[in-house]
Amino acid sequence: xxxxxxxxxxxxxxxxxxxxxxxxxxxxxxxxxxxxxxxxxxxxxxxxxxxxxxxxxxxxxxxxxxxxxxxxxxxxxxxxxxxxxxxxxxxxxxxxxxxxxxxxxxxxxxxxxxxxxxxxxxxxxxxxxxxxxxxxxxxxxxxxxxxxxxxxxxxxxxxxxxxxxxxxxxxxxxxxxxxxxxxxxxxxxxxxxxxxxxxxxxxxxxxxxxxxxxxxxxxxxxxxxxxxxxxxxxxxxxxxxxxxxxxxxxxxxxxxxxxxxxxxxxxxxxxxxxxxxxxxxxxxxxxxxxxxxxxxxxxxxx
Numbered sequence: 001x002x003x004x005x006x007x008x009x010x011x012x013x014x015x016x017x018x019x020x021x022x023x024x025x026x027x028x029x030x031x032x033x034x035x036x037x038x039x040x041x042x043x044x045x046x047x048x049x050x051x052x053x054x055x056x057x058x059x060x061x062x063x064x065x066x067x068x069x070x071x072x073x074x075x076x077x078x079x080x081x082x083x084x085x086x087x088x089x090x091x092x093x094x095x096x097x098x099x100x101x102x103x104x105x106x107x108x109x110x111x112x113x114x115x116x117x118x119x120x121x122x123x124x125x126x127x128x129x130x131x132x133x134x135x136x137x138x139x140x141x142x143x144x145x146x147x148x149x150x151x152x153x154x155x156x157x158x159x160x161x162x163x164x165x166x167x168x169x170x171x172x173x174x175x176x177x178x179x180x181x182x183x184x185x186x187x188x189x190x191x192x193x194x195x196x197x198x199x200x201x202x203x204x205x206x207x208x209x210x211x212x213x214x215x216x217x218x219x220x221x222x223x224x225x226x227x228x229x230x231x232x233x234x235x236x237x238x239x240x241x242x243x244x245x246x247x248x249x250x251x252x253x254x255x256x257x258x259x260x261x262x263x264x265x266x267x268x269x270x271x272x273x274x275x276x277x278x279x280x281x282x283x284x285x286x287x288x289x290x291x292x293x294x295x296x297x298x299x300x301x302x
C-alpha cells in the first residue's frame with residue numbers, strides 16, 4: 001500500500017506501534033494443525049497520515065472457522081531521517097470495506113475521547129482511588145482481619161528475564177516485536193494459570209511498542225501481575241493481566257520500560273473444578289499503593 005510506483009522515492013520503514021486487540025476465538029489443537037491447512041488473511045482498514053490500521057485473521061480453511069483475529073497499527077517513517085512519513089490514503093470501495101473503515105474510525109474516535117476522560121477521572125477520582133485502597137490498607141495494617149476472598153496485587157506477580165540474541169532481529173536490526181509478545185504472553189498465561197488454577201483462554205487488549213526499540217544484547221526483564229478481576233459472570237470470570245518489559249543495563253544502573261502488554265483471560269469452569277473438595281473461586285485483587293490503584297483505574301477506563 002505504501003508503494004507509489006516511483007523508483008526514486010525512498011522506501012518507508014514500517015514500525016508496529018500498537019496491537020489494539022488480539023482475540024483467540026478457539027485454540028487449534030496439534031493434530032488439527034498438522035493435518036489441516038491454516039489460512040491467514042489481512043486487510044487494510046484505515047490510513048491517517050503516517051499511521052495505518054490492519055486487520056488480521058487466521059483459521060482453518062476447510063471449516064471457515066476463525067481461530068484468531070487481531071488489529072495492528074503501523075507507523076511509517078522515512079528510512080533516512082527516521083521522521084514520520086505520509087502514507088497513501090485509503091478509499092474504501094465495497095460495502096464490506098466501507099463497514100470496516102467506519103468501524104475502525106469509530107473505534108479510533110472512542111479511544112481518543114477516552115484519553116481525555118481518563119485524565120479527568122484520574123485527577124478528580126479520589127473516591128474511586130480511596131475505595132480501591134481501603135481494602136489494601138487492611139491487608140497491610142491488619143492482615144488477620146482482611147477479606148479472605150481477596151489478595152494483594154503484588155502477591156500475584158511473576159517475573160522472567162533473558163538476553164536478546166541476533167536471531168531475534170527484524171529486517172531493521174532491532175528485536176522483532178512479535179518475539180517480544182511471545183515471552184510476554186507465556187508469562188501472562190502462567191500468571192493467570194497460577195492465579196486461577198485453570199487453563200485460560202485469552203484476548204490481548206493492548207500492546208504498546210512506542211517506547212525505545214530493543215537491541216541485540218539487551219537484558220530484558222518481564223514483570224507480570226493480575227491487575228483486577230471481573231466476577232459478574234461466575235461461570236466465565238475475567239482476569240486482567242499486565243506485563244511490563246524493562247530493558248536493564250546494570251553497568252550504568254539503568255532500567256527503562258520498553259513495552260507494556262495487557263491480556264484478558266477467561267475460563268470455562270468445568271464440573272470437576274466445581275465439585276472439587278476445595279471449592280473453586282476467583283479472588284478479588286486489591287492494590288496496596290496509590291500507584292497500583294491508578295494502574296487499575298487506567299486499565300478499567302481504557
